Amino acid sequence: MVFVMAGRKSASYVASKKATVIDVARTAGVSKSTVSLVLRGGVGVKARTIEKVNAAIDALGYVYNREAAGLRNRESNMLAIVANDLANPYLAQVIIALETALTDQGLVPVVVNINESEARQRALVASLKEHNVAGFFITPAPETSADWLQGLASAGYPTVCLMREIAGANVPVVVPDNRRGMYLSTKYLIDLGHTRIAFVGGVESISDYQERKEGFLSAMQEAELAVKDSDIEPSSTKREGGQLAVTRVLDRDPSISAMVCFTDVVAYGAYTALRDRGLVPGKDISVVGFDDLEDSRLMSPALTTIRVNAEDIGRVASERMQQCREHSLSSDNDVVGVKLMVRSSCCAIGDKVAHSTSVPKD
Missing domain, CATH: 3.40.50.2300 (Response regulator)
Structure with a gap:
């Protein structure tokens, strides 16, 4: 079970320095690697050990910096959703469905709006890369080039296009029929x-x-x-x-x-x-x-x-991203059914x- 951090801190400790993983390990009487396992969900760690680590975290006021940990491990649980126009009510429904599917998987969706601007799309994607996002869902702006989109995927960022396809870009696409x-x-x-x-x-x-x-x-x-x-x-x-x-x-x-x-x-x-x-x-x-x-x-x-069905679009897109991240995905399109x-x-x-x-x- 993932620990819940309490707000109580040791006044004497705060006065001296910021708590570290090593401090938590020493207080709990466990190794640094065991603390790291507990911070990442505690899989394979005994319940009693998890309790001891969480008690030490509470006592020391330790704060787990997930972003920094992700940078150290070259991993991140943040996925960017680059929306062409958030004022579009149907796209908003798709994004809500996608956010739900991602959070159910323990992932953190980050949504940005490009307002149908290809230049804004490039700028925001570049900024998101600096913030260590793990992949991109993109509803591409008009004039998006296949080379740019392909370059994003080739650089190691799993990329799934939503609602629109860019001809020549070898990335998976989820679209309605x-x-x-x-x-x-x-x-x-x-x-x-x-x-x-x-x-x-x-x-x-x-x-x-x-x-x-x-x-x-x-x-x-x-x-x-x-x-x-x-x-x-x-x-x-x-x-x-x-x-x-x-x-x-x-x-x-x-x-x-x-x-x-x-x-x-x-x-x-x-x-x-x-x-x-x-x-x-x-x-x-x-x-x-x-x-x-x-x-x-x-x-x-x-x-x-x-x-x-917006929920179908969101669900299928999240599944495609998971496959992308597991390197078990072709670039074929997923076409979601429609009904009159x-x-x-x-x-x-x-x-x-x-x-x-x-x-x-x-």
Whole structure:
């Protein structure tokens, strides 16, 4: 059992000097190596001996410096989580799940936010290396190079990418099944009779955008439905980005009857844009999100979306890191499954209220 340090100290001892491992060993009547074993969890040490060591620690006020010990042993139990954008509520859910999985293993997660900045990503990773982190989980910023990411792993820092893949980097990646998720949402709308469907939101330079776009195009092509360049409108992944993207799409082509959104947050922005035009989501235009945030079922109307289980992402990522640290890992991707969550934000085309003079009423 790991000892619990008490706050009581010997006044006479504090007055003289700071307690050391040698002092603890001498007071407990054991060897220095035995004290070290107790400090690291006491595996293989008799209960009576652990009690004696902990009593000595209490009496002397000894404080175990885990960071210094890690530096001496070239080991650390700290793992860095480099987040592209902590304002993203889905990423926050993933990080909470990952933190839980890591702390359950006795590891210490350290979270930093790079705010989608590749320069900030480099600077923070360099600083974290100086603080003896044992490995990195990274949601890479746009413009991250494969050489930089590969160099991090090659330098002896186990590295796992989350949510995004950098082509050419030989590191493990844990991602949702982006293609299938967007295929499912698009096919659902097609099955409702929609033929004019827009794909809105997302940053073109990141892998998950390209994968979701491929899923959208695959479903449209399978149904032999045409897709105009103007039917696809990238944007930031903020709510404001979704609002602006939908406004642009409908300004160009009011015949759009449905839209698949890059994320739930983008879909929230779509709701605002539709209402600004006097349109009702789920009645005048169908909307589908991606992520299944906790708030999505509380939206009005409740948002139909693609569910990606954040706990699964966190669990699988922690398992991959453990394998990395044990040097028993390939760089293959882990693709986490998705599920269509049907709610109230979509309608069959026969039930749709016409929102433009260019669209005949049903």
